[in-house]
Amino acid sequence: MKVLKFGGTSVGSIENICNVKNIINDGEKKVVVLSAMSGTTNQLVAIANNISEKASNDAIDKINKLHETYYSTIDNLISDKNLNEKVKNHVTEVFNSLVECTYKEFSELLENKIVAQGELLSTFMFNCYLQQEGIKSALLPALDFMRLDAAKEPDIKYIKQKFAEVLNNTAEADIYITQGFICLDANGEVSNLQRGGSDYTATIIGAAIVAEEVQIWTDIDGMHNNDPRYVENTRPISNLSFDEAAELAYFGAKILHPQTVTPVRTDNIPVRLKNTMNPEALGTSITSNHIENGIKAIAAKDNIIAIKIKSARMLQAHGFLKKVFEIFEIYETAIDMITTSEVAVSLTIDDDRNLDKIIAELEQFALIEIDKNQSIVCLVGHSIVNHQETYKLFQILQDVKIRMISYGGSKNNISLLINSKDKVKTLGKLNDYLFELVTL
Ligand code: ASP
Ligand code: MG
Numbered sequence: 216m217k218v219l220k221f222g223g224t225s226v227g228s229i230e231n232i233c234n235v236k237n238i239i240n241d242g243e244k245k246v247v248v249l250s251a252m253s254g255t256t257n258q259l260v261a262i263a264n265n266i267s268e269k270a271s272n273d274a275i276d277k278i279n280k281l282h283e284t285y286y287s288t289i290d291n292l293i294s295d296k297n298l299n300e301k302v303k304n305h306v307t308e309v310f311n312s313l314v315e316c317t318y319k320e321f322s323e324l325l326e327n328k329i330v331a332q333g334e335l336l337s338t339f340m341f342n343c344y345l346q347q348e349g350i351k352s353a354l355l356p357a358l359d360f361m362r363l364d365a366a367k368e369p370d371i372k373y374i375k376q377k378f379a380e381v382l383n384n385t386a387e388a389d390i391y392i393t394q395g396f397i398c399l400d401a402n403g404e405v406s407n408l409q410r411g412g413s414d415y416t417a418t419i420i421g422a423a424i425v426a427e428e429v430q431i432w433t434d435i436d437g438m439h440n441n442d443p444r445y446v447e448n449t450r451p452i453s454n455l456s457f458d459e460a461a462e463l464a465y466f467g468a469k470i471l472h473p474q475t476v477t478p479v480r481t482d483n484i485p486v487r488l489k490n491t492m493n494p495e496a497l498g499t500s501i502t503s504n505h506i507e508n509g510i511k512a513i514a515a516k517d518n519i520i521a522i523k524i525k526s527a528r529m530l531q532a533h534g535f536l537k538k539v540f541e542i543f544e545i546y547e548t549a550i551d552m553i554t555t556s557e558v559a560v561s562l563t564i565d566d567d568r569n570l571d572k573i574i575a576e577l578e579q580f581a582l583i584e585i586d587k588n589q590s591i592v593c594l595v596g597h598s599i600v601n602h603q604e605t606y607k608l609f610q611i612l613q614d615v616k617i618r619m620i621s622y623g624g625s626k627n628n629i630s631l632l633i634n635s636k637d638k639v640k641t642l643g644k645l646n647d648y649l650f651e652l653v654t655l
Pocket of ligand 2: 222411414469470471472
C-alpha cells in the first residue's frame with residue numbers, strides 16, 4: 216500500500232479538494248494522511264494563546280469566524296442534504312467544545328487538544344465528501360495508533376501493532392483517511408509532532424506498514440535547487456538521496472518537516488514529493504540512490520545565533536568541549552554548526568529560549584561574544600566536499616563576509632554562516648554561478 220499525504224493548501228480550497236479526490240481515486244487501496252485546512256492551525260494556536268493570556272473574548276471572536284469559514288466550505292463542498300447536515304452538526308460540536316475551552320484554565324494539554332482539532336475537522340469533512348462522491352472511504356483515528364515514547368520519538372512497535380489492529384477493525388475501504396500531526400504522548404495524553412508534522416505522520420505510517428512508497432503532496436513541484444522566495448529561476452530537483460533530503464528539510468524552505476525521511480530510510484521506502492495543483496509534474500524522488508553531480512541545492516535558515524567561547528584554558532586542554540556541550544545539554548538546546556581554533560570555539564543555535572542562562576554558565580570560565588541575526592547557507596549534493604568544482608565557492612563568495620564555515624562534517628554538506636542581511640545576495644550569487652552557469 217502507498218501512503219499519500221496532502222498538506223494544508225491541498226485541502227484548503229474546494230478546487231484543491233477536488234484535485235485531491237481525482238489524484239487518490241485510481242482504484243488502488245491507499246492510506247491518505249491529511250493536514251488541517253491552511254490557516255486553521257495558526258488560528259487554533261492563536262486561540263490557545265488568547266486563552267493563556269485570559270483574553271477569552273478574542274478567543275471566542277476567532278472561534279466564531281473560523282466556524283463561519285467552515286460552514287461556507289461545507290456548503291460549497293457537500294451538496295448532499297443529509298451529509299451536509301451531518302458534517303455541520305459535527306463541526307458545530309467541535310466549535311462548541313472550543314468555546315468551552317475558553318472557560319478553562321490554560322495548560323499545555325489544553326493547547327494540544329485545541330490545535331488537534333484542525334486535522335480532526337479536515338479528515339471528517341473529507342471522508343464525508345468522498346462518500347458523497349461514491350468513493351469507498353473510512354476514517355482511521357490517528358489517536359488510536361500514533362504515539363510517542365518517553366524520549367518523544369515515535370513508538371514504532373506500538374504504532375505498527377495498533378495500526379494493524381485499527382485497520383482490522385475498520386470496514387473494508389479503498390481509501391483509509393487519517394489525521395496528520397496529532398498523536399498521543401507516552402502518558403496517553405493528546406500531543407503532536409510539532410508544526411508541519413503531517414509529513415512525519417506519513418513516513419511513520421509508511422514505516423509501520425512498510426509501504427511501497429510515501430507521497431507528500433504540497434503546492435510546489437518538489438524540492439527546489441534554491442529558495443524560490445528569494446531567488447528567481449529556481450528549479451525542482453528530480454532525485455535526492457535520503458541524506459541530501461534530510462539536510463535540505465532541516466535548512467530548507469519549510470517544504471518538509473525536518474524528521475520526514477528518518478522513519479523510512481532503514482527500510483528504504485521511497486518518498487516522492489508532488490504538487491496537488493500540477494500532478495503531471497515529476498516532483499522530487501527521495502531514495503537511497505546517490506546521484507553524483509556536484510552541488511544540487513542551496514538552502515538557508517534564518518534566526519541563527521552564533522556564540523563565540525574563548526578561553527585560555529582551552530589551549531592544549533582536554534575536556535574543554537565536553538564542559539561546553541554539557542551546558543547546552545542541560546538547557547536542551549541543540550547546536551547546529553561548530554568551528555574551533557586553538558583558543559576559541561564558535562557554535563550556532565536556533566533556539567534562544569535559554570540563551571541568557573547558557574551565557575551565564577559559559578561566562579564562569581570563558582569570554583563570550585554573541586552575534587544575532589545570522590543565517591546558515593547550506594549547500595547540498597553527493598560528495599561535494601571532494602568535488603572538483605567546489606573550490607569555486609571561495610571565488611563566488613569573495614565579497615561575502617563569512618562568519619563561520621563548516622566543511623567536511625559530512626561529504627554531502629557545506630555550511631556557511633553569514634549575516635542575514637547578506638542572505639538574498641549570497642543565495643542569488645550562488646544560484647547564478649552554480650546553476651545558471653554564469654562564468655566567473
Ligand atoms: N496542521 C499542522 C501545521 O499547520 C501540521 C501540518 O500541516 O503538517 O503545522
Ligand atoms: Mg507542511
